[in-house]
Amino acid sequence: MEEKRIRRQSLYDVIRSDIVFGRLKPGEKLKATDLRARYDASVSTVREVLNRLASEGFVFAREQYGFSVAPMSESGLRELADLRILLENHALEQSIITGGTEWEAGVIAAHHRLQRMEQRRASGDQSVVEIWKRYDWEFHQSLISACGSEELMALHGTVFDKYLRYQMLYLSYRGEVAEREHRELLEAALVKDTQKARQILTRHITSGVEHALSAIRK
Amino acid sequence: MEEKRIRRQSLYDVIRSDIVFGRLKPGEKLKATDLRARYDASVSTVREVLNRLASEGFVFAREQYGFSVAPMSESGLRELADLRILLENHALEQSIITGGTEWEAGVIAAHHRLQRMEQRRASGDQSVVEIWKRYDWEFHQSLISACGSEELMALHGTVFDKYLRYQMLYLSYRGEVAEREHRELLEAALVKDTQKARQILTRHITSGVEHALSAIRK
DNA sequence: GCTGGCATAGTAATCGATTTTCCTCAAGCG
DNA sequence: CGCTTGAGGAAAATCGATTACTATGCCAGC
Numbered sequence: 001m002e003e004k005r006i007r008r009q010s011l012y013d014v015i016r017s018d019i020v021f022g023r024l025k026p027g028e029k030l031k032a033t034d035l036r037a038r039y040d041a042s043v044s045t046v047r048e049v050l051n052r053l054a055s056e057g058f059v060f061a062r063e064q065y066g067f068s069v070a071p072m073s074e075s076g077l078r079e080l081a082d083l084r085i086l087l088e089n090h091a092l093e094q095s096i097i098t099g100g101t102e103w104e105a106g107v108i109a110a111h112h113r114l115q116r117m118e119q120r121r122a123s124g125d126q127s128v129v130e131i132w133k134r135y136d137w138e139f140h141q142s143l144i145s146a147c148g149s150e151e152l153m154a155l156h157g158t159v160f161d162k163y164l165r166y167q168m169l170y171l172s173y174r175g176e177v178a179e180r181e182h183r184e185l186l187e188a189a190l191v192k193d194t195q196k197a198r199q200i201l202t203r204h205i206t207s208g209v210e211h212a213l214s215a216i217r218k
Numbered sequence: 219m220e221e222k223r224i225r226r227q228s229l230y231d232v233i234r235s236d237i238v239f240g241r242l243k244p245g246e247k248l249k250a251t252d253l254r255a256r257y258d259a260s261v262s263t264v265r266e267v268l269n270r271l272a273s274e275g276f277v278f279a280r281e282q283y284g285f286s287v288a289p290m291s292e293s294g295l296r297e298l299a300d301l302r303i304l305l306e307n308h309a310l311e312q313s314i315i316t317g318g319t320e321w322e323a324g325v326i327a328a329h330h331r332l333q334r335m336e337q338r339r340a341s342g343d344q345s346v347v348e349i350w351k352r353y354d355w356e357f358h359q360s361l362i363s364a365c366g367s368e369e370l371m372a373l374h375g376t377v378f379d380k381y382l383r384y385q386m387l388y389l390s391y392r393g394e395v396a397e398r399e400h401r402e403l404l405e406a407a408l409v410k411d412t413q414k415a416r417q418i419l420t421r422h423i424t425s426g427v428e429h430a431l432s433a434i435r436k
Numbered sequence: 437g438c439t440g441g442c443a444t445a446g447t448a449a450t451c452g453a454t455t456t457t458c459c460t461c462a463a464g465c466g
Numbered sequence: 467c468g469c470t471t472g473a474g475g476a477a478a479a480t481c482g483a484t485t486a487c488t489a490t491g492c493c494a495g496c
Binding site for chain 4: 224249250251261262265281282283284285
């Protein structure tokens with residue numbers, strides 16, 4: 001039962017992931033003809049994908065100049081972190097208020113998957129980075145999944161990945177600390193303590209930013 | 219001095235505006251070949267534009283099915299309104315705190331332009347609707363322009379337009395009331411009263427939603 | 437020696453044609 | 467009679483070629 005994907009979708013996934021995980025460097029020029037060869041697709045298909053990525057902010061586009069990987073900056077990181085705090089805190093609070101048993105079950109399951117990967121990552125297994133980060137994404141998404149707004153969730157999902165790109169750039173790994181924060185976040189959510197949950201989440205993100213910035217300054 | 223635009227950009231503007239102002243109905247199928255004739259462009263160009271609009275949420279896309287104008291629903295309106303309140307309140311507060319004289323000047327100028335159009339609209343001139351709404355957009359953007367986050371402003375800009383689409387659908391016109399709220403918003407911002415400004419803005423949006431929903435229920 | 441314009445090459449933008457996929461409908465079989 | 471299956475057509479996805487633009491560098495004139 002092989003999953004059949006159209007070329008555009010798989011191309012989109014590959015390029016997006018190449019950008020998020022740094023295989024395509026910030027500022028790097030994305031020539032349609034080069035990508036055509038590299039990814040084995042026609043210019044039209046490549047351009048469709050680049051247009052999508054451009055409107056999401058992963059790719060920078062200028063008329064008559066073409067496409068390049070979106071640049072990164074310290075202010076970019078701060079902006080995205082602030083935005084994530086704003087969106088995710090709000091969604092989290094709503095979600096805790098309205099979430100029922102099904103939501104709780106989903107959150108616990110997502111946390112379990114994440115935790116397993118965190119352990120493998122902690123034991124030095126570098127190969128699981130992408131899967132680990134996907135589970136990270138899924139855990140945070142599951143936490144806010146009862147917020148009642150698909151628009152909000154979609155927005156958060158994109159912001160999360162744009163923020164993740166910075167974590168990957170700075171090779172920011174906080175191991176045990178982030179692991180504990182996830183656990184605390186889970187607990188606060190399950191006992192419906194919105195204020196505590198907001199507090200932990202804010203710290204989770206803020207200290208992540210500080211950690212990344214201090215790492216790059218050395 | 220004729221402005222030279224590339225085809226894709228002008229096509230994007232036209233289709234986007236056609237969707238926002240309801241000339242393309244929600245759910246309407248967007249066949250590439252039809253659009254090709256209607257807007258005089260090739261399928262590739264049309265598809266590039268539709269991909270962009272899809273990732274912004276104005277167009278709905280499904281594999282092997284093609285594109286259609288994004289559907290609209292009451293919950294969609296509520297979600298976008300909530301999102302706009304969240305984003306704009308936050309940005310407004312930051313902007314009031316950091317904004318200096320230049321920011322104040324920009325806000326006053328934007329409000330003046332908006333007010334002039336509000337007057338023309340109030341006197342029954344239906345032809346200015348699009349310009350009027352553009353000035354509305356610009357006024358709100360200028361208010362948050364000192365928030366320090368380009369990401370936030372870009373996000374707000376898109377959300378504003380998606381919300382505007384609902385106002386256009388419901389033909390929601392609050393005339394004098396909205397005019398007064400804009401004036402109050404300007405005043406609160408200039409005297410740096412963040413709490414008052416947040417309060418007015420929240421009411422501005424909330425009552426706009428209520429007005430629209432009560433109109434459709436008759 | 438410097439500047440301004442023109443030729444040229446490289447790349448982006450656009451195009452129409454071709455291939456692939458999906459849906460419909462009807463005929464054949466159980 | 468109902469279900470499966472395959473032919474046919476419509477529309478989406480993909481393609482390579484063509485056109486348009488821009489930047490680079492060379493040459494002529496000042």
